[in-house]
Amino acid sequence: MYHVKEAFYTLQGEGARAGRASVFCRFSGCNLWSGREQDRATSVCQFCDTDFVGTDGPGGGRFSSADALADHLLGQWPARSHGATPYVVFTGGEPLLQLDTALIEAMHARGFEIAVETNGTLAPPPGIDWLCVSPKGASRLAVTGGDELKLVYPQSAAPPERFAELDFQHFYLQPMDLAPQGRDGTTLEATLAYCLATPRWQLSLQTHKIAGFA
Ligand SMILES: C[S@@+](CC[C@H](N)C(=O)[O-])C[C@H]1O[C@@H](n2cnc3c(N)ncnc32)[C@H](O)[C@@H]1O
Ligand SMILES: Nc1nc2[nH]cc(C(=O)O)c2c(=O)[nH]1
Ligand code: SF4
Ligand SMILES: [Mg+2]
Secondary structure (H helix, E strand, C coil): CEEEEEEEECCCHHHCCCCEEEEEEEEEECCCCCCCCCHHHHCCCCCCCCCCCCCCCCEEEEECHHHHHHHHHHHCCCCCCCCCEEEEEEEECCHHHHHCHHHHHHHCCCCCCEEEEEECCCCCCCCEEEEEEECCCCCCCCCEEEEEEEEEEECCCCCCHHCCCCCEEEEEEECEEHHHHHHHCCHHHHHHHHHHCCCCCCCCCHHHHHCCCC
């Protein structure tokens, strides 16, 4: 059984693929935070901007098979996509608690390219086409390579220097809690300063927060 908080069609807002039309599948649950506010301060990941508890969001639910969930996600992709390859982003919560080979095969069988947003603490199944790892605090990484490393900045327990030699194509810093419609005065300035001083790192802004889409 797959537990999905919400599933929706939007543009990828972050990282190297920002701007790409995507079906987002947000799985319920995470291994680094319960999702309850009273647990936030004692959790490994304390700055999460996402509600991933339950299955009650738009397009969410419980799916008893990979084919059932894959059909549901295919239904979110526009019928006429004018030759574009369908693209799904599995996120959460922590998608690697639930994403398995059966679902990867079911999405590939429907023509999808598969992206994953993960905290990097769990080993990914084979077949993912775009792997984005976003390390959290003092957690231990089970993944040391992939397409993009996207570090939320700043995190005192996870400085960029810890990750700069890992095996990724792209290295992004994403300011923590970028405010909608504008600048968070402090984390944005700190992130800009780090990228300017250390050109291996590029800036990732959460464009959906700035522009006000999902
Ligand atoms: C909600 S997480 C879900 C996927 C996975 N659990 C992870 O942490 O990568 C999706 C993305 O949002 C980022 N994110 C979460 N909270 C954020 C915040 N307050 N400010 C900036 N980015 C944030 C995460 O680092 C991750 O790259
Ligand atoms: N537009 C948009 N882009 C995103 N990229 C990663 C997201 C996530 O929550 O994983 C996200 C999201 O929630 N919305
Ligand atoms: S690991 Fe990802 S989903 Fe889990 S609490 Fe942190 S940002 Fe949120
Ligand atoms: Mg998000």
